[in-house]
Amino acid sequence: MNAIIDCPSPNHDERTLPVSMLVLHYTGMQDAASAIARLTDAEAKVSSHYLVAEDGQVMRLVGEDRRAWHAGKALWRGISDVNSASIGIEIVNPGHEFGYRPFPASQMDALVPLVADIVQRYGIEPANVVGHSDVAPARKQDPGELFDWELLARLGLAVPRPRKNLADPHWTPGGFLLALERFGYDVSDGPAAVTAFQRRFRPETVDGIADGECRAILLRLLLDREPIANAPA
Incomplete structure (x- = not known):
């Protein structure tokens, strides 16, 4: 895994739950510098534990023992304080507002070992490796439809998309x-x-x-x- 650069954010507080989730985001800003500035701005009141740049550089903004402010109002599998229960990773991408584009190989090559390390250390199950839009569907779209979930799934780091034995149950x-x-x-x-x-x-x-x-x-x-x-x- 690449060396991690510390870029401390003041935006964090105490956890009230053990870590059982990993939430992936895109930054949704025009460039990495803008995203880093916002995530480390005390007035913005947002942060994440890590940020992965498009060139593969990884930055640590908040220590894993602290509750970063990345998920906001969110819910997943009965957990409403998602920030307390999760590690948050911001992935640099302009997002749907500023020209959404695929995540480059250099970025994914850095993200995968980071995710693998976190999942292994905390025993996070694949079903709890989720996107921001999964935990806050009414508010968020990230990391979006261009994110390579299939890559994480092939490595056992996320739930794979089912492709076999599919049958329509005809639910209302x-x-x-x-x-x-x-x-x-x-x-x-x-x-x-x-x-x-x-x-x-x-x-x-x-x-x-x-x-x-x-x-x-x-x-x-x-x-x-x-x-x-x-x-x-």
Whole structure:
């Protein structure tokens, strides 16, 4: 893993939960310098534990023992203080507002060992390696549909997209949301939750509509995790 540069942020406080999650973000700003300036600005009241630049440089902004302020109002699998329960990594990318683009190989090559190290040290399960949009679907889009979740999944660092044994359960829209909530999402804004699910597990078509393919993918995700008797009706 590349050497990590310390770039301390004042924006942190005490954890109240053990680390069980890893949340990936994009910076969503025009360049890395702007993002670093904001994440280390006391008045901005935002931060993350790490930042990964496009050239692969990794910076540490907040110590892992501290609660960084990266997730905001968020929910995942019943955890509402996501900041306390997670490590947050900001990945430099202009985001949807400033010219969203693929994440370069140099950046992913630096991110992967960082994620692997964190996951191994804390025993974080793949289902709890998530994007900001997964934990805050009504507010966030990052790291977005261009992020290479499949790469992390192949390495056992994230849940893979199911591609085999898919069958449409023909849930109603409400049934899909119940299943999505069971998987871990906040479904208080239904279309936003569906969109977040698509960015993560069906990124080629992100339209907020739970079609047969989305239903089949979600059913398979639940069946891979739970006994078949407990699958949503």
